[in-house]
Amino acid sequence: MEDDLRVMNHPILGDLPEKKMVTIYYQGQPILAREGEPIAAALLAAGIKAFRKTVHRHEPRGVFCAIGRCTDCMMIVNGKPNVRTCVTFVEDGMQLEPQDGYGRRKVDGGDAK
Amino acid sequence: MKRLSTEIAIIGAGPAGLCAAIEASKLGAKVTLIDENALPGGQLFKQIHKFFGSKEHLAGVRGYEIGTRLLEELEKSDAEVMLSGTAYGLFRDMTIGVVQKTNHYAIQAKKIILAAGGKENYMDFPGSTLPGVMGAGAAQTMINVNRVLPGRHVVMLGSGNVGLIVSYQLMQAGACVEALVEAAPAIGGYGVHAGKIRRAGVPILTSHTIKEVYGDGKVEGVIIAEVDEKFRVIEGTERAIAADTVCLAVGLNPMTELAHMAGCGFTFLPALGGHVPLHDDNMETTVPGIYVAGDITGVEEASSAMEEGKLAGIAAAASLGYLDQEKAKELKDEVQVRLSALRTGAFGEKRQTAKTEQMARMAAFLQEKGGRRP
Ligand SMILES: Cc1cc2nc3c(=O)[nH]c(=O)nc-3n(C[C@H](O)[C@H](O)[C@H](O)COP(=O)(O)OP(=O)(O)OC[C@H]3O[C@@H](n4cnc5c(N)ncnc54)[C@H](O)[C@@H]3O)c2cc1C
Ligand code: FES
Numbered sequence: 259m260e261d262d263l264r265v266m267n268h269p270i271l272g273d274l275p276e277k278k279m280v281t282i283y284y285q286g287q288p289i290l291a292r293e294g295e296p297i298a299a300a301l302l303a304a305g306i307k308a309f310r311k312t313v314h315r316h317e318p319r320g321v322f323c324a325i326g327r328c329t330d331c332m333m334i335v336n337g338k339p340n341v342r343t344c345v346t347f348v349e350d351g352m353q354l355e356p357q358d359g360y361g362r363r364k365v366d367g368g369d370a371k
Numbered sequence: 372m373k374r375l376s377t378e379i380a381i382i383g384a385g386p387a388g389l390c391a392a393i394e395a396s397k398l399g400a401k402v403t404l405i406d407e408n409a410l411p412g413g414q415l416f417k418q419i420h421k422f423f424g425s426k427e428h429l430a431g432v433r434g435y436e437i438g439t440r441l442l443e444e445l446e447k448s449d450a451e452v453m454l455s456g457t458a459y460g461l462f463r464d465m466t467i468g469v470v471q472k473t474n475h476y477a478i479q480a481k482k483i484i485l486a487a488g489g490k491e492n493y494m495d496f497p498g499s500t501l502p503g504v505m506g507a508g509a510a511q512t513m514i515n516v517n518r519v520l521p522g523r524h525v526v527m528l529g530s531g532n533v534g535l536i537v538s539y540q541l542m543q544a545g546a547c548v549e550a551l552v553e554a555a556p557a558i559g560g561y562g563v564h565a566g567k568i569r570r571a572g573v574p575i576l577t578s579h580t581i582k583e584v585y586g587d588g589k590v591e592g593v594i595i596a597e598v599d600e601k602f603r604v605i606e607g608t609e610r611a612i613a614a615d616t617v618c619l620a621v622g623l624n625p626m627t628e629l630a631h632m633a634g635c636g637f638t639f640l641p642a643l644g645g646h647v648p649l650h651d652d653n654m655e656t657t658v659p660g661i662y663v664a665g666d667i668t669g670v671e672e673a674s675s676a677m678e679e680g681k682l683a684g685i686a687a688a689a690s691l692g693y694l695d696q697e698k699a700k701e702l703k704d705e706v707q708v709r710l711s712a713l714r715t716g717a718f719g720e721k722r723q724t725a726k727t728e729q730m731a732r733m734a735a736f737l738q739e740k741g742g743r744r745p
Contacts, residue, residue: 265544270419270433290437299517306588318588320502321521324509325414326407327490327626344509345408349596353525 263303264342280350297343297354298324308334309343310357333357372475375699377403377451378460379687380480382458382629385413386673387665387680388486389441392450394684398693402450403478403722407457407470412438413447414508419514419543422538423561428674428713435515437673461633463745467539476619482660482687483628486680489623489666494528497583503590507537508609508622514544522616526593527551528581532618532672532718535564538573541618549612552578552595554602561718581617582609590615604638623670633661634744638732642725643669649733652707653686654679657736659743661686670728671713671722678710 264279266274277292282300291300301309304350308318309331322330326345335341339361343354380396381388384406392404404411418434429437457648465483465662467474472604491506498504505523507529525546527538530553534537538548551568556578558565569575582604583594597608623644627637630648636657638644647669654662664683665676682703690698713722737743 262590263520263523265514265520268518269543270730271515271518295517295519299513299519302513302521303519309502317500318502320505320510320589322505324505324512325490327394344512347409363679 263305274291280294280348282350282352282354284349285356291348294347295347297341297346297352299334299344301343301354308356310361311320311359313359316358331359333359337363339363372477374477375403376479377401378480378691379403379484379600379684380478381484381486382406382467382560383413383486383488383667384408384411384452384454385435385488385665385676386415386441386488387667387676387683388413388484389445389688390677390680391486391662391664391684392452393441393444393448394681395688395693396448396450398685398688400688400693401690402448403452403453403480404445404450405458405467407455409455411442411452411454414674415441417508417511418673419515419540420714427714428709434673437677441677445474454697458629461661463634466494466655475726479692482662483516484654484662484664484680484683484687485648485656485667486663486665486676486683487629487667489625489670491619492622492624494599494619494621496588498585501584501586501590502588502616503586504584504619507533507618508511508623509536510616510618511540514540514546514571518544520544520546522590522614523547524549524614524701525616525618526581526595526612526614527618527620529553529622530555530558530560530565530575530577531620531622532560532564533623534618535560535568537618537620539564539571539574539737542568542571542573543592546616548593549614551575552579552581553577554598556583556600559740580604584617590617595619606729623666625670627669630656630663630667631662635659635663636659636733638728638729638734640669640725642721643671647729649729649736651681651733651737652691652730653703654683657719657733657743658742659745660690669725675710675713675722678713680708682710697721 307320319330322328331343378401396402407626416435456469460468462623467478582596596604635648662683
């Protein structure tokens with residue numbers, strides 16, 4: 259994990275304020291996130307760049323607009339597909355899966371595709 | 372579904388929507404301000420540079436500081452604020468459909484101000500969809516709001532003000548800008564901004580373009596090449612730059628979906644970012660009671676978005692009878708003076724010309740159709 263992708267010191271904004279850390283799970287792997295940050299920020303900070311795959315050609319996509327407008331950052335979050343991770347905030351214990359194609363809602367015991 | 376009603380509903384709490392809400396509620400109108408973000412402010416809190424213009428335009432103050440001031444004013448006002456609420460539709464009877472988490476609202480309003488902002492343009496080239504290629508504004512959001520670097524080695528495409536400002540901000544955040552690539556023979560933005568990054572050692576490559584971005588599943592490098600006066604790649608001038616991030620600063624376009632849905636008349640003005648809803652000097656569109664302000668009327672900057680927001684707020688409140696025509700005119704004239712001052716200089720003038728053309732087309736529309744149409 260590349261911790262130093264976080265902007266710890268900033269000439270104008272100052273030091274990064276202390277925040278409570280929470281744990282989110284990317285494909286089962288634990289990642290530390292700052293409480294209240296968007297999921298996409300936590301993943302980028304951890305060096306993860308590919309968030310979903312396209313419907314037809316299964317090409318990888320990552321954050322493009324970071325303001326909820328392009329849908330390139332959609333993932334399956336706690337079993338729910340099509341979640342824009344750049345405008346959805348982390349919660350402790352959140353389960354994240356990259357989304358391949360349209361994505362289906364995960365029903366109990368079933369697979370999220 | 373819950374039904375709510377208000378006098379003025381404002382969609383979007385960026386600088387335009389915030390100023391509209393503050394102004395209209397100061398004048399006594401009942402205001403509901405809706406934004407899909409959890410925090411108000413729109414693009415303002417990522418703007419850590421000092422603003423240009425005069426003292427009235429808060430020149431010398433940084434964008435996020437202006438944002439903080441606006442939120443304080445909003446707090447003091449009686450405006451109702453609905454956050455994490457996405458306006459998904461406008462209906463003919465002036466009702467707005469809003470989804471907030473798992474709740475659904477139908478908000479009936481007497482006047483609606485659309486201040487949804489703009490979004491970044493995309494540019495197509497081989498590899499342009501690889502993870503690591505993003506809007507310059509996206510990188511700006513990541514570093515200044517979320518305090519995360521999208522990568523360490525960045526190639527910026529586009530030398531307008533956004534490209535120049537975000538390059539500098541990426542360096543402030545600790546990234547290395549390997550090159551700034553611009554297809555035109557000269558830089559597009561202000562010399563002051565360009566000077567800052569040039570002094571920091573960033574190569575500014577005019578008459579160059581990105582030919583290709585390569586990498587296995589993510590950006591690993593960029594092939595740049597020189598272009599001729601017709602922007603065609605000159606074969607043999609290609610060279611590779613190792614990079615993990617490519618930022619596209621190739622303009623913005625207005626977020627006009629809701630205005631389309633409302634049946635607003637449109638016109639095409641490339642200088643303003645594309646198709647924009649026709650509006651008069653009250654910011655009222657071709658649909659009675661629907662106003663627009665900020666980037667949705669044509670992409671400009673935060674300072675002009677704030678002034679347009681004030682204008683829409685004053686006009687909407689006046690139309691509800693909260694101030695007489697004379698007082699309204701006085702207030703609107705003051706705003707118009709500040710707006711004109713913002714639209715001067717090499718860049719401002721182009722926008723001013725486009726805005727004047729827009730007004731002429733609106734007048735022609737009203738004449739042809741015999742007035743506004745619901
Ligand atoms: C990413 C980005 C970075 C920018 N950086 C700069 C910069 O550094 N300097 C500069 O001068 N200009 C910059 N701009 C240009 C911009 O013109 C202004 O800075 C300014 O923010 C525009 O104000 P606005 O109020 O019109 O829109 P915005 O600030 O974009 O605000 C619009 C708001 O509307 C909300 N919204 C949109 N649709 C809906 C809906 N359907 N339901 C609910 N809410 C909705 C959004 O969440 C947002 O908060 C940037 C623009 C973008 C997109
Ligand atoms: S990156 Fe565009 S919607 Fe999230």
